[in-house]
Amino acid sequence: MKRMLKRGLVWGFLGLVGLGATMPSLAWDKGNLADYHGRRAQLVRETRDGVVVLFGYSEDEIAVSTVEFRQNEMFYYLTGWNQPDAILLLVPKPTPEPSKGGPAEIDKEILFIPPHDYRAEKWTGPKLGPDDPEAKTETGFPTVMSKALFPSVLNEALKTFPVIYTETTPQPESGEDHFIEAAAAKLKALAPIAAFRNLRPTLTRMRAVKSPGEIALMRKAVDASVEAHLAAMKAVKPGMGEYEIAALMEYEYMRRGCEWPSYPPIVGSGFYSTVLHYESDSRQMQDGDVVVMDVAGSYSGYASDITRTLPANGHFTERQREIYEIVYGAQEAAFKGAKPGVTAGELNRIARDFINSHGKDKNGQTLGQYFIHGLSHSVGLNVHDPMDYSEPLQPGMIITVEPGIYIPEEKIGVRIEDMILITPEGSELLTKLLPRKADEVERVMARE
Numbered sequence: 080m081k082r083m084l085k086r087g088l089v090w091g092f093l094g095l096v097g098l099g100a101t102m103p104s105l106a107w108d109k110g111n112l113a114d115y116h117g118r119r120a121q122l123v124r125e126t127r128d129g130v131v132v133l134f135g136y137s138e139d140e141i142a143v144s145t146v147e148f149r150q151n152e153m154f155y156y157l158t159g160w161n162q163p164d165a166i167l168l169l170v171p172k173p174t175p176e177p178s179k180g181g182p183a184e185i186d187k188e189i190l191f192i193p194p195h196d197y198r199a200e201k202w203t204g205p206k207l208g209p210d211d212p213e214a215k216t217e218t219g220f221p222t223v224m225s226k227a228l229f230p231s232v233l234n235e236a237l238k239t240f241p242v243i244y245t246e247t248t249p250q251p252e253s254g255e256d257h258f259i260e261a262a263a264a265k266l267k268a269l270a271p272i273a274a275f276r277n278l279r280p281t282l283t284r285m286r287a288v289k290s291p292g293e294i295a296l297m298r299k300a301v302d303a304s305v306e307a308h309l310a311a312m313k314a315v316k317p318g319m320g321e322y323e324i325a326a327l328m329e330y331e332y333m334r335r336g337c338e339w340p341s342y343p344p345i346v347g348s349g350f351y352s353t354v355l356h357y358e359s360d361s362r363q364m365q366d367g368d369v370v371v372m373d374v375a376g377s378y379s380g381y382a383s384d385i386t387r388t389l390p391a392n393g394h395f396t397e398r399q400r401e402i403y404e405i406v407y408g409a410q411e412a413a414f415k416g417a418k419p420g421v422t423a424g425e426l427n428r429i430a431r432d433f434i435n436s437h438g439k440d441k442n443g444q445t446l447g448q449y450f451i452h453g454l455s456h457s458v459g460l461n462v463h464d465p466m467d468y469s470e471p472l473q474p475g476m477i478i479t480v481e482p483g484i485y486i487p488e489e490k491i492g493v494r495i496e497d498m499i500l501i502t503p504e505g506s507e508l509l510t511k512l513l514p515r516k517a518d519e520v521e522r523v524m525a526r527e
């Protein structure tokens with residue numbers, strides 16, 4: 080809300096001075112609130128015999144003094160609710176024989192939110208209260224209640240369904256371990272005899288396949304980040320700081336509506352082109368370096384993930400071009416293999432085989448040993464979105480294809496990372512407007 084208000088003011092002002100007609104509105108886009116209801120209904124059909132409880136993040140769970148509030152992803156996926164301290168409760172309809180009946184239907188879907196705190200709202204801006212007349216239309220929930228009522232409403236529901244589906248394990252790499260533990264402890268104290276089941280596998284399966292609304296938002300994240308890469312290609316030259324390129328790219332995707340980086344920007348030149356998670360971006364790019372730029376922004380919560388590798392002076396050396404073209408060839412081979420029914424692991428093998436059958440290192444060894452990470456991961460609300468990688472790809476999944484070769488002793492690191500949408504026929508390259516071929520990259524850098 081903090082952010083939306085600020086932006087509303089800025090764009091409102093531009094509108095007054097006459098730019099409004101061409102400027103898109105940059106408020107956070109939740110898409111269609113009915114989509115979130117659809118996910119809640121699907122979740123209840125799958126969980127059947129219990130209630131669903133999820134906690135949103137409170138302001139204490141993230142360092143709000145240094146970063147803006149962002150919601151727990153599973154909670155956001157099911158609610159579209161972006162304010163702190165909320166709780167979700169879903170209750171299925173009681174059926175005479177729940178174990179034998181057809182699909183369970185959703186009975187109650189309740190969003191619990193904190194009551195107004197007008198003193199705090201002087202600092203943080205107006206918030207929605209549970210008793211406000213617009214509470215239902217603004218949240219898309221048929222019932223919005225004060226958080227204070229959660230314990231009694233939960234206990235009433237548990238009389239019919241003594242099972243609680245919630246998150247009992249954290250999302251890997253999320254840093255939310257403590258949050259998950261605390262939420263589980265809170266629930267156990269409220270419902271000491273209820274059985275607990277983990278929602279994560281079901282939600283992981285649901286989140287892996289993107290809805291049309293999610294795909295539309297991800298296209299916006301991708302398009303803004305593609306523009307950032309194009310701007311960087313035109314700007315990079317020897318003597319510039321890596322941080323200048325990172326700052327330029329952040330400016331370019333944020334002015335197109337992205338609200339934050341999808342991950343810390345990586346702009347690594349020379350030896351640092353071979354360091355996968357180089358985040359200091361503190362070096363001056365030198366003539367003869369390659370520069371790996373792994374930088375992208377999120378749009379209304381949806382991430383993107385794009386990497387390009389450039390020659391700092393605008394022209395690849397013969398050896399740099401050789402390595403670049405092997406990485407490019409590996410990516411092309413993986414694109415050709417990407418279609419429903421194939422696993423991400425199979426794509427990884429295709430790319431690795433290509434790299435191992437092309438080129439050599441200084442000792443005459445094959446290059447596969449320098450491809451030190453996986454080829455693909457799912458992207459969504461998280462840049463490493465949850466997905467079961469043993470499952471075959473399906474239409475609606477969005478994954479990266481990012482082969483790389485990193486040879487520290489030659490100070491050459493090359494990664495080309497693009498995003499594809501799996502379609503019924505194969506895949507669509509979402510990042511197709513951003514040049515990938517070595518010649519095209521050189522042409523953009525020459526500003527031709």
Ligand SMILES: [Mn+2]
Nearest residue numbers: 384479481496
């Ligand atoms: Mn990636």
